[in-house]
Amino acid sequence: MSTVLFDSLRSWWPETILSAGALIVFVAASWTHNTRPVLALTWATLGASALALWQTPVPPATELFFGLIVCDPFSLVFRWLALVAVAMTVLLMGASNDIDVSLRGEAYGLLLLIAVGLMLMAEANHLLMAYVAMELVSLSAYVLAGFLDDSRSAEASLKYLLFGALSSGIMLFGMSLLFGLTGQLAFPDIARACTALSDPATQALSLIILLLLAGLAFKISMVPFHMWTPDVYEGAPVAVTALLSVGPKAAGFALLIRLMHALQVAWPPLVATVAALTIVTMTFGNLVALVQTNVKRLLAYSTIGQVGYLLIGFAVNTSVGLQALLVYLVAYLFMNLGAFACVVAVVNESGSESLDAFRGLATRAPGLALACSLFLLSLAGIPPLVGFIGKFLLFGAAIEGRQMWLAVAAAFNSAIALYYYVNLIRLMYFGRPVQRTPFRVAPAIRLALGVCAVATLALGLLPGALLSVIHAQAILNLL
Amino acid sequence: MAAHALVIGCLAALVLLSALWVVTLRNLFRAALSLGLVLLGVAGLFLVLEAEFLAFVQILVYVGAILTLIVFAIMLTAKLQGSVTAPANRQVFPAAAIAFALFIVLVSSTSALVPATPLSGDAIRLDVLGQELVKTLVLPFEVVSLVFVAAVIGAITLAVPRHAKSTKRS
Numbered sequence: 001m002s003t004v005l006f007d008s009l010r011s012w013w014p015e016t017i018l019s020a021g022a023l024i025v026f027v028a029a030s031w032t033h034n035t036r037p038v039l040a041l042t043w044a045t046l047g048a049s050a051l052a053l054w055q056t057p058v059p060p061a062t063e064l065f066f067g068l069i070v071c072d073p074f075s076l077v078f079r080w081l082a083l084v085a086v087a088m089t090v091l092l093m094g095a096s097n098d099i100d101v102s103l104r105g106e107a108y109g110l111l112l113l114i115a116v117g118l119m120l121m122a123e124a125n126h127l128l129m130a131y132v133a134m135e136l137v138s139l140s141a142y143v144l145a146g147f148l149d150d151s152r153s154a155e156a157s158l159k160y161l162l163f164g165a166l167s168s169g170i171m172l173f174g175m176s177l178l179f180g181l182t183g184q185l186a187f188p189d190i191a192r193a194c195t196a197l198s199d200p201a202t203q204a205l206s207l208i209i210l211l212l213l214a215g216l217a218f219k220i221s222m223v224p225f226h227m228w229t230p231d232v233y234e235g236a237p238v239a240v241t242a243l244l245s246v247g248p249k250a251a252g253f254a255l256l257i258r259l260m261h262a263l264q265v266a267w268p269p270l271v272a273t274v275a276a277l278t279i280v281t282m283t284f285g286n287l288v289a290l291v292q293t294n295v296k297r298l299l300a301y302s303t304i305g306q307v308g309y310l311l312i313g314f315a316v317n318t319s320v321g322l323q324a325l326l327v328y329l330v331a332y333l334f335m336n337l338g339a340f341a342c343v344v345a346v347v348n349e350s351g352s353e354s355l356d357a358f359r360g361l362a363t364r365a366p367g368l369a370l371a372c373s374l375f376l377l378s379l380a381g382i383p384p385l386v387g388f389i390g391k392f393l394l395f396g397a398a399i400e401g402r403q404m405w406l407a408v409a410a411a412f413n414s415a416i417a418l419y420y421y422v423n424l425i426r427l428m429y430f431g432r433p434v435q436r437t438p439f440r441v442a443p444a445i446r447l448a449l450g451v452c453a454v455a456t457l458a459l460g461l462l463p464g465a466l467l468s469v470i471h472a473q474a475i476l477n478l479l
Numbered sequence: 480m481a482a483h484a485l486v487i488g489c490l491a492a493l494v495l496l497s498a499l500w501v502v503t504l505r506n507l508f509r510a511a512l513s514l515g516l517v518l519l520g521v522a523g524l525f526l527v528l529e530a531e532f533l534a535f536v537q538i539l540v541y542v543g544a545i546l547t548l549i550v551f552a553i554m555l556t557a558k559l560q561g562s563v564t565a566p567a568n569r570q571v572f573p574a575a576a577i578a579f580a581l582f583i584v585l586v587s588s589t590s591a592l593v594p595a596t597p598l599s600g601d602a603i604r605l606d607v608l609g610q611e612l613v614k615t616l617v618l619p620f621e622v623v624s625l626v627f628v629a630a631v632i633g634a635i636t637l638a639v640p641r642h643a644k645s646t647k648r649s
Binding site for chain 2: 005019022023026033065066068069106109110113116120126128131132133135136139140142143144146147157173177180181200203204206207285
C-alpha cells in the first residue's frame with residue numbers, strides 16, 4: 001500500500017511542491033504586508049516545480065495513486081503548459097496595477113492552486129479525480145475574477161460562479177448516469193464496460209456524452225456554453241483574464257480528449273453534432289468580435305473563435321487531428337498570453353480598456369506596438385508565425401479526416417478574423433494618438449512580451465522541433 | 480409494494496413542491512427554508528431506498544450545516560433581510576421550457592435502462608468506504624482539502640472591505 005504511494009509521489013513532485021508552496025504563500029501573505037517576499041516565494045515554488053517536472057521520469061504510461069491519475073507524455077505536455085501559463089500570469093499580475101496591493105499575496109497563492117488543478121485535470125484518469133480537479137480550478141478562478149474593487153468585477157465573479165455551478169451540475173448528472181450504467185469510475189474500466197453495452201444503454205451513452213460535454217464546454221467556452229466569457233473577461237483583472245483564456249482551455253481540452261477516448265464506442269452518432277457546434281463556435285466568436293470596442297471583450301470573442309479552430313482537431317478525432325490540436329494549443333498559449341501582456345501594458349498606462357487606448361501606440365511605444373502586431377498576426381494565422389503552423393495542421397487534419405465543411409468554415413472564419421486583428425494593428429500604426437507622451441513598459445511585462453515573442457517567432461520559423469516532440473510523445477497511448 | 484410506491488410518490492411530491500417554492504417565493508428567507516424541505520425530502524427518499532448512510536449524511540451535512548450557513552448568510556446580510564424583491568426573472572418561461580425539455584430527454588433515454596445486476600448492499604459498507612477514502616482514494620481526499628482552502632481564503636478575501644484593509648496596512 002505505502003509503496004504505491006511512495007512510487008506515485010516520485011512522479012508527482014511538481015504538483016506536491018506547488019500545493020505546499022501555495023499554502024506557504026497564503027501563510028506568508030497573512031504575516032507580512034510586503035508583497036516582495038511573497039512574490040519571491042511564489043517564484044521559488046514555480047522554479048522548484050519546473051525543476052521537479054524536468055526531472056520527472058516519463059515512461060510511456062504510468063498509473064499513479066491506484067489508477068486515479070496517469071502520468072504519460074500526453075499529460076506531460078499539459079503540465080508544462082499549465083506551469084508556463086501560471087508563471088506568465090504571475091509575471092503580469094506583478095506588473096499590473098489594477099489589483100489592490102493588500103490582495104496580491106492571496107492572488108499568488110490561488111494562482112499556484114490553479115496550476116495544481118490544471119495539471120490534475122490533464123492527468124485525471126478517474127471521474128472523481130476529474131471532477132475534484134475541475135472544481136479546484138473553477139473555485140480559485142471564480143474568486144480571482146472578483147479581485148477588483150468595482151461592480152463589474154463582482155458581476156464577473158458572480159456570473160462565472162452561477163454558470164460554472166450550472167454546468168458542473170449538468171456534468172455531474174452525466175457522471176452519475178455513467179456510473180450507474182457501467183458501475184465503474186476509472187476511465188479504462190469505463191471504456192471496457194462500454195464496449196459490452198447493448199442497445200438501450202448505448203442510446204443513453206450518447207446522452208451521457210452530451211451531458212459531460214456540457215460541463216467541459218463551459219470550461220473551454222464552446223457555444224452554447226460561452227455566454228459567461230465576454231462578461232467575465234471584461235470584469236476580471238487583466239492578468240486573470242489572460243490566464244482564463246489559456247490555462248483552463250488547455251486543461252479542458254486535455255480532459256475532454258481523455259474522457260471521450262474512454263467513451264469512443266458511442267462516438268460515431270455524435271460526430272455530426274460536434275462538427276456543427278465547432279463551426280457555430282468559430283463563426284459566432286469571430287462575427288461578434290468584429291463589432292467590439294473594448295479590447296478585453298474583443299479578445300474574449302477572439303478566444304471563442306480560436307476555441308472553434310481547436311475543436312476541429314477534436315471533432316475529426318484522428319491522430320493527425322490530436323497532434324494538430326496540441327501544436328495549436330502550444331501556439332495559442334504563447335500568442336494569446338503575449339497579446340494580453342500588451343493589454344496589461346496599455347491598461348496600466350492609460351487606465352482604459354477601450355480600443356481607442358491603442359491609437360497611435362506605435363509612436364508612443366514602438367517596441368510594444370511591434371510585439372502586439374506580431375501576436376495579433378500570429379492569432380490571425382499569418383506565416384511564418386507559429387499560429388500559421390497550428391492552423392495549417394488543423395486545416396490539414398480536417399481535410400484528411402474527410403470533413404471538408406470544417407476546413408471550408410475555418411478558412412472562411414480566418415478571413416473574418418483577419419479583419420479585426422488587422423484593424424487593431426491599423427489603430428496602433430495609423431490612428432491619431434490621444435496622448436503623445438512616450439511611455440515605458442514595466443520590466444516584468446517586457447520579459448513576458450519577450451518570451452512570448454521569441455516563442456511565437458522561433459516555433460513558427462522552426463516548427464520541426466515542436467512537431468517532433470509532440471508527435472513522438474503525446475499521442476502514443478491515446479490512439 | 481404499493482405502500483412503498485405511495486411513500487416514494489409522497490416524498491417526490493414534497494420535493495417537487497418545495498423546490499418550486501425555492502425558485503418562486505419572493506422572500507429569500509422563506510426560499511431558504513423551502514430548500515430545507517427539499518433536502519429533507521431527498522433524505523427521506525434515500526431512507527426508503529435503503530441507503531441509510533446517505534440519508535444521515537444528507538441530513539447532517541446539507542440540512543444541518545449548509546442550510547444553517549445559508550440562513551446565517553441571509554440574516555447577516557443587511558440588504559437581504561426582510562421581504563426584498565427577488566432578482567428579476569423575466570425569462571421564467573424559457574427557463575421552465577428548457578428545464579422541462581431536459582427532463583423529458585433524461586426520462587425518455589433512461590427509463591428503458593435496468594441495471595444488469597442489482598447492486599449489493601456491500602457496495603456502501605461504511606468501514607469499507609472509510610478505508611477507501613484514506614487508502615485508494617487518498618489523492619482526491621487531499622485535493623478536496625485544497626479546494627476548501629481556496630474557497631475559504633477566497634471568500635475571506637472577497638468579504639473583507641477593501642478600504643478597511645488597505646488603510647490598516649498603510
